[in-house]
Amino acid sequence: MINNWKERFSENSRDYEGYPIGKTLKLLTDPEIISLAGGLPSPDVFQKSEMIKATEGILSSENINKVMQYSSIPGEASLIDAVINFLKRDNINIKEENLLITTSGQNGLDLTGRLFLNPGDIVMVDRPTFAGSVVAFDLNRPQYIGVDIQEDGSNVTGFRAKLEECKAKGVMPKFIYVVPDFQNPTGITMSLEKREALLDISYEYGVPIIEDSPYRDLRYYGENIPSIYSLDQKREGTNVIGLYTFSKIFCPGMRVGFNIGPAEVIEKMCNIKEGNILNTPKYNQDICTAYLNDMGLEQHLENCRNYYREKLNLFLDTMKENFPEGSGVSWTVPEGGLFLWATVPEHIDTDKLFIEALKYKVAFVPGWQFYGENPSNNHMRLNFSYSSKEHLVEAIKRLAKCIKDHK
Numbered sequence: 001m002i003n004n005w006k007e008r009f010s011e012n013s014r015d016y017e018g019y020p021i022g023k024t025l026k027l028l029t030d031p032e033i034i035s036l037a038g039g040l041p042s043p044d045v046f047q048k049s050e051m052i053k054a055t056e057g058i059l060s061s062e063n064i065n066k067v068m069q070y071s072s073i074p075g076e077a078s079l080i081d082a083v084i085n086f087l088k089r090d091n092i093n094i095k096e097e098n099l100l101i102t103t104s105g106q107n108g109l110d111l112t113g114r115l116f117l118n119p120g121d122i123v124m125v126d127r128p129t130f131a132g133s134v135v136a137f138d139l140n141r142p143q144y145i146g147v148d149i150q151e152d153g154s155n156v157t158g159f160r161a162k163l164e165e166c167k168a169k170g171v172m173p174k175f176i177y178v179v180p181d182f183q184n185p186t187g188i189t190m191s192l193e194k195r196e197a198l199l200d201i202s203y204e205y206g207v208p209i210i211e212d213s214p215y216r217d218l219r220y221y222g223e224n225i226p227s228i229y230s231l232d233q234k235r236e237g238t239n240v241i242g243l244y245t246f247s248k249i250f251c252p253g254m255r256v257g258f259n260i261g262p263a264e265v266i267e268k269m270c271n272i273k274e275g276n277i278l279n280t281p282k283y284n285q286d287i288c289t290a291y292l293n294d295m296g297l298e299q300h301l302e303n304c305r306n307y308y309r310e311k312l313n314l315f316l317d318t319m320k321e322n323f324p325e326g327s328g329v330s331w332t333v334p335e336g337g338l339f340l341w342a343t344v345p346e347h348i349d350t351d352k353l354f355i356e357a358l359k360y361k362v363a364f365v366p367g368w369q370f371y372g373e374n375p376s377n378n379h380m381r382l383n384f385s386y387s388s389k390e391h392l393v394e395a396i397k398r399l400a401k402c403i404k405d406h407k
């Protein structure tokens with residue numbers, strides 16, 4: 001009888017706890033709780049009838065055998081073509097060898113971590129950063145160097161100072177991980193100047209950039225800013241790896257995304273994909289091909305932007321009404337994406353506040369989950385995309401009362 005399985009777990013997995021957000025969401029069993037916690041797109045913008053129509057074609061008698069079979073590991077040729085075209089509209093020009101279809105953004109992150117990280121390796125991140133990236137990378141037990149994010153994105157001067165420290169110690173980070181567009185969790189977007197400056201330090205110190213950008217097409221205000229990948233291409237560089245997912249702009253149910261980068265990197269990621277999930281389901285890929293080619297992509301994205309913009313406006317107005325000046329609560333004002341980041345007075349630990357908030361029937365994600373190291377405790381991530389407008393307003397009212405009553 002084996003009665004201590006833990007002893008047999010690998011060193012990489014022994015203390016690995018997975019996704020804290022997932023565990024947070026599991027606590028939300030009471031249907032009366034309004035959740036601002038998850039990062040869910042709204043089903044109101046799901047293209048349901050288009051999905052049904054596409055499915056009929058994909059499951060037709062001439063296609064069904066292939067759909068039910070194993071399929072190409074790098075990705076279906078038709079989806080690869082569609083993604084290459086999708087990226088062209090964003091001034092990114094790649095060939096097939098630069099692209100790997102993934103089973104969503106999280107898979108893209110996992111492949112990145114497995115490819116680059118040995119235990120103890122350094123990853124440079126913003127503070128806060130996307131919790132899912134920390135979860136993905138943590139399986140390889142890296143260390144993190146974080147620098148507080150600023151209103152216009154990563155603190156590149158801070159990164160440079162940390163890189164100098166690393167250089168002096170003779171151990172450079174394996175990569176710098178950023179979410180430049182409407183960052184999860186803060187909603188902050190990196191300015192053009194900072195994108196260029198980030199590339200400068202990437203070239204200068206020889207550290208690649210991982211650009212994770214699921215929200216790029218969800219801009220509600222302001223001008224589009226070129227991706228770091230496209231800026232790197234313009235400078236004829238090969239320093240950026242791009243991670244994308246269709247989860248936020250189409251639907252998370254299909255679990256399809258893609259990684260782009262130098263052919264050498266993509267080939268190796270594909271080898272790792274062979275070892276873990278093999279192929280991304282063909283049906284899901286075919287649906288995504290139909291999404292890109294046949295479902296009125298630009299109109300859909302415009303619909304999403306119009307829909308989420310209204311919710312964001314309402315959310316921000318309601319925050320202002322419920323947290324007047326002097327309340328000690330402040331928040332970011334994003335130009336896109338699905339989240340904003342609220343800061344409460346320092347004496348409030350939002351992890352404890354979360355438990356109290358459940359009694360007020362409202363939920364958020366406590367901010368500590370979004371740090372690679374040395375978490376800060378007086379923040380929370382608030383999602384404005386999923387709940388109905390009525391619920392968004394009610395949730396903020398409940399949250400305001402909870403914070404006011406907090407001792």
Ligand SMILES: Cc1ncc(COP(=O)(O)O)c(C=O)c1O
Nearest residue numbers: 039104105106130179184245247
């Ligand atoms: C920045 C970022 N990267 C990756 C992901 C993961 O995407 P997916 O749900 O497609 O796995 C998310 C999802 O919230 C995200 O916000």
